[in-house]
Amino acid sequence: MNATPADLSTPPGAPGLPSHYDAAAVEVPLYQRWLAAGYFHADEQKVLSGERRPFSIVLPPPNVTGDLHIGHALDHTLQDILARWHRMSGDEVLWMPGMDHAGIATQNVVEKQLALDGKTRHDFGRELFVEKVWDWKRDSGGAILGQMKRLGDSVDWSRERFTLDDGLSASVQTIFKKMFDDGLIYRAERIINWCPGCLTALSDIEVDHFDDEGELVSIRYGDGETAIVVATTRVETMLGDTGIAVHPDDERYAHLVGTTVELPLVGRQIPIVADEHVDPAFGTGAVKATPAHDPNDFEIGRRHHLPAITILTEQADIVGTGTPFDGMNRFEARSAVKEALRGEGRIVGEKKPYLHAVGHCSRSGDVVEPRLSLQWFVDVAPLAKSAGEAVREGRTRIHPPELAPRFFDWVDNMHDWTISRQLWWGHRIPVFYGPDGEIRCVGPDDEPPGEGWVQDPDVLDTWFSSGLWPFSTMGWPEQSDTLRAFYPTSVLVTGYDILFFWVARMMMFGTYLGGTGDLPPVPFETVALHGLVRDQLGKKMSKSKGNGVDPLAWIEKFGADAVRFTLARGANPGADQAIAEDWVGGSAKFCTKLFNATRFAMMNGAVLPEDALSADDLTPADRWVLDRLDSVITETGALLVDFQFGKAAEGLYHFAWDEVCDWYLELAKVQISSSADSSADPEHRLRTTKAVLGTVLDGLLKLLHPFVPFVTETLWTALTVGESLVIAPWPVASGRPADPAAAGWVADIKILTSEVRRFRSDQGLDPKRKVPARLVGGDAGVNAFAAALTRLTTAGEDFAATASIEAALAGGSVHVELDTSTAVDVPAEIARLEKDLAVAAKEIVDTAAKLANDSFMGKAPAPVVDKIRARAAKAAADVDRLTRRLGELKGGTA
Template sequence: MNKELPKVYDPRDVEKKIYKLWMDGGYFKGVIDPGKKPFTIVIPPPNVTGQLHLGHAFDETLQDVLVRHKRMQGYAALWVPGTDHAGIATQIKVEEQLRKEGLTRYDLGREKFVERVWDWKNKYGSRIVEQLKTLGSSCDWSRERFTMDEGCSRAVREVFVSLYEKGLIYKGNRIINWCPKCTTALSDAEVEHAEQAGHFWHIKYPVKGSDEYVVVATTRPETMLGDTGVAVHPDDERYKHLVGKTVVLPLMNREIPVVADEYVDREFGTGCVKMTPCHDPNDFEVGLRHNLEQILVLDENARIQNGGKYNGLDRYEARKQIVKDLEELGLLVKVEEHTHSVGECYRCGTTVEPMTSPQWFVKMQPLAEDALRVVEDGTIQFVPDRFVKIYNNWMTNAHDWCISRQLWWGHQIPAWYCADCGHVTVSRQDPAACEHCHGKSITRDEDVLDTWFSSALWPFSTLGWPDKTPDLEYFYPTSVLVTGYDIIFFWVARMIFSGMEHMKKEPFKTVLFHGLIRDAQGRKMSKSLGNGVDPIEVIDTYGADALRFNIITGNSPGNDMRFYPERCEAMRNFANKIWNASRFVMMNLTVDKNALPDKLELEDKWIVSKLNTLVREVNENMDKFELGIAASKIYDFIWDSYCDWYIELTKPRLNGDDAAARVGAQQVLLYVLIETLKLLHPFMPFITEEIWQALPHEGAALMVEKYPEYSEKLAFPEDEANFEMIMAAVRTIRQRRSEMNVPPSKRPHLIIAADKTAVFETGRVYLSKLAFAGELTIGSVPPPSTDGMVTVVTNDAKLYMPLNELVDLDKERERIQKELKKAQDDLGRTEAKLQNESFVSKAPENVVNAERERVEKLKALLGNLQESLKALG
């Protein structure tokens, strides 16, 4: 016989043991099988620096549910795990460690520093992987990848060289986003914009050789040190006479030209715009059109350079000094308060500086065409589809992607500069000499590639590209990408154009966007707020299944959700409910095979038919990625239909003398339990596997059992509807008895008037037991007189019970009269309060309205109590 389940379910005793069972069985392994359809997911690689947070838990749980479901449906399922080298974040971590030792990366040198980072990665990099296992993630760990492993690195180099050879990667001195704290360039996608309170400083620029001056306004006075022109609109009559002349740049005493350009908005400000080509993207473009000088006045730490006496000052210190000096010179016209959108580094929150810098770029527009088409024509489906518009807008207007980073940790750019002839050699293998002049004096570019450059190749680099591997042939394109909507530009868009360019095929069929997990108040979780939740602590307290089910049932595609820790307790209670129900079934089990009996009673047909409907709906919901809805339906079925109703309905048969009826009840109990465990398994894998292993079974593991499918043979719509009639009668009677505080020991005569008397006749035993009925009369017409009767109504029947058989009339009269007096006293006090002008005029409006609502409720209560008293006679 199968093993016995312990009295109490303890996830800590179960989860590690079950995960080992799965690992030992090799059930996570993606196996190429020409007879099966592939189903592939690549994990959004968490940072190797990382520790599992609730966002990871959310993302991985959704993926695991999808993979487990498809695996059980018979697909050749592969979930590829891996981690990202996280260039900036990892380098910062190791540099912090070095600082504690009194060292910098420059003390070590590049080679030793990179060795140190690899040591750190090897020591701490597996932490998040182990935490993913704790969550229950069924990844194929034998295929685990890292964005800087040998295979991914080769793919990165191949893509860089290939795009360079096609003219799609170039190096140029252009405006980029610069983070002075991380001391690296950032792409547009890595800059987050936030509203900041600032000022508009209005400054006089004297016109050379005259008493005239123009007034320009700026939010960054420190950048004026790099001004090389003033622009006005060609049609602006106020300034036409100045075009071609020069103004004197205050503080620097440098002459700069006045140019005419349609970029200028005549209606905004004074209509004069200072031009700082090295520190503003629009000024840069205007500067190119008018051949304006380029002067870079900020260094990599945002300190002033090329700024005369201000050299060496921090940008904000320089700002204060510049404003002070302008004021003393009488050149500061006015200062206005101004709130504006300012770019901040997504990693550290520092205000970024636009500045010109020689960087490597990817040309976006040639790559965007196919990437836009495959989303527009539905080759790639976005769920929910509202994100298509956001994607299209970004892809259509994307600037060239700055891919170089001033870091040492990452994929070093495969470009070598020749000191002899100046040629740049870009190569798949490290060259020994310049490819142009064959000189040996070549040095490699020190920059590394943006981390997202390697992540963009993830769907195919993880499967062996650039080699033509069997994995790539069978598992690509992948099936579903599950990701947060917040990285649609960082990652999703870049994977799409990379797949189309290098594989000539979309990287995935569907993108399932989920929202962010917020705290119970709807706030984003952050270290500064201290409102983060450690999923490992939640798992230690409630179990992984409780955490997973909490996350899933609160989820709908694309929407943020709030995390309520107390709901984990409710989900643990749900796990206990399943456990106890399973123990009940096992304690009453004498059968050793899972099969339905030949003869099904009415309640059997009801539960089997409801289960069959549930199977159909859950599979439909899963196909539409409505995972939260599917989980909620399974929850309701287990708690309400199976545990609270069906188990109770079978007890008379299980305890009766009819052996065939007893065995039939056992068989249905077992069948429904096992099928329900299969349905629930993708959502709560640990407890379902543990219970299934203890029940009669033939396979090796629940996780590789066949997922339930809808069957016409198990649909009994008429029987199901008929039994629902009986249940509705029971529910209604119980509710009325509860309202009247009638104890279960009172078993009154129950009279049922209904059109379908035959249905209620079949339910006599249930009505007697569950509705606490004594004598039972079933007919098609009501009794001749209903005086002294309690009447309740369902959609299909009217039900009558003699009042004097339910309650002691004298005691009930006394109870109602007491309630009447209390309600009348409360009403009198409340009305008196509302007649007090002082209260009505001084109390807050919501308090006064609450008292008025109380009056209406008390009047309604009085009416009900008087009706009840009248009914007693």
């Protein structure tokens, strides 16, 4: 029992446990031992031979630039719970790890480093710059992988993948060519999201929308009866207007449809057209059309053959308008154009501040510009249709099912996807342009065209390669053993916030290849969605609010188990959860409680029985706790099948703390200490109690292992001298019929014990002081256990009862008579009660003052008022109780 914390990392069979649990000393070396033993490695042959069922998960690939944030910690914890549970259940588990090359983010990191030396990527050229990014990746990227190990992720590290690996690159090139040849990938001019800082197109997921304080400016075009007023938040874009649109049924403008009006400051005549897209009830009912700089305007322009004039450079500077504003950046031009319009008397209204949602680049923070650009697109309509059908037909299940309509809403209304990015880091588009205008798409096994051919300079959107993740990581387009054994994957665990951006893309690619016969029909059987992690007040975490948390700091302070268990307890399917440091501290206390309970049991000889426990040898307390173990085994398995992580964790918490630690261990103490007096074979009675202790702890530690793997491994290997919980079998219910009588017997003990403990507390009796008592009525066994648990001793002949308790039990009412005459230090108790009475009296005064304050009562929310009233009522009851007890003590009746 003198082992140091470091002893916990020694191989199985290490004797004993230290006096306290030190997570920091245990977790890192223990994880290294798991890795060295190869416990997380998946063996395809065991699946292909039929020896084991497959269970596979692909880890949502974190960015190579990223660190472990609280969302990762939740996502990884839930996946690890499933992986460890299935591994213990006898399945062959493949949890595939890897990272995303994060095109924009990674290129930005390296470009910022170059900028410190006054350089840009253009100073090096494409090939050398890409080499520098690879150097950065090798030297500084992937910090999150080590952080995953610190959390305890049981992924198969031997299979770690990267979206720019050769094998994954071959997958990208293969599917691009296949879709190109099928007419599903095309090149066209369309409105896209453009970042003037990163100088590239962006996907929707790379645009963050939040409210900005702008202004809504109303501008009059034309004069007199031909005048028409439009409103805009981007005044500078009016320089590129090529039309004005009104609703066909809007009688206010019927006489203007088909006419033209002069564009202020520019002098160009632009037509007024009728378009059903216009909402006549919004604003003036007339909208300016700038087809090159707004997606809705672009569609209006296509319908009415309006020209699309680009007036912003890639850096968002005004260009080509023939006005004095050329050369200004967009924000300078916004103010200058407005003042010029004001000078001409054309500003007819200003609303400022005007809050409206504005897109910002998630990488650079720049305001995103809608921009007409020549880009590569995916024709998503047939792909989205097949993805939707897979869910509607039940081939892939979305859990919880109430989130399926959100998936349908997206896939049924998707716009074509912009997949080209103006970057150098990423999968280069495998299309070449010939000297005579020819276009050729090449696959991974094709030779690139010869002299005179030029490859497209753009790279693919990162989401294109990550959309292939479930099968590219397993070797596709090769029909590898891994693919045959573990695809389709069993479940995808991810946040609902990327249901559209990532899940939908994987479904589209997976069902597309499934439809061609290259792969099974879907990429995963179930999509299990969890919510976001918010602060303790339920608010979204952000750097600007200062309410974000660092899970790594919590891991260092409390241990990975505490962080994992806190996250798991709050995880309900599809729902957001709050988290606070105090709650993590509470989980750390739970781990300590588990450690102390197991250590106590081992000190008292807890062992796993060699043979099955005989019902004839079990006390009612034994039968009760074994029945509860059976129930919890069944309940936990059912909840995990349904991805109810929070309910499973909560149930295990209360079983461990409330039933095993607070009650059965106490009952076992009584059985161990009294075995010599109550059994014809005391040694057999003692062995049985120790065996039950061992059985219960063995089952409990196994059930908790997926949630808190480090402390449970430490305790279980010490208790059982087994090799590792990672590969131990998941517990199975005994199959014994439940014993309701035993449950009722223990319930009576709980009631009687609680009543006596409450009386002792109210009377201020020293918890360690034994009190003479006589228990009349009820079950003798219940009485004996309750007496032992509450330090009551059998009354002697000179017993004189000074107090009594009545407890109504299922087994009959029990009357407890106690002699407290020598158990109370009367002067000390009087002093204590008088102090408590003063506190209660002050509380009455304070609450009465608040309740009598009309100003406070008029403003305070009802729940606050209710709490104050409850405090007042409790204080009044305390005054009555304390006054009565003081009277008894001062009158000498105690």
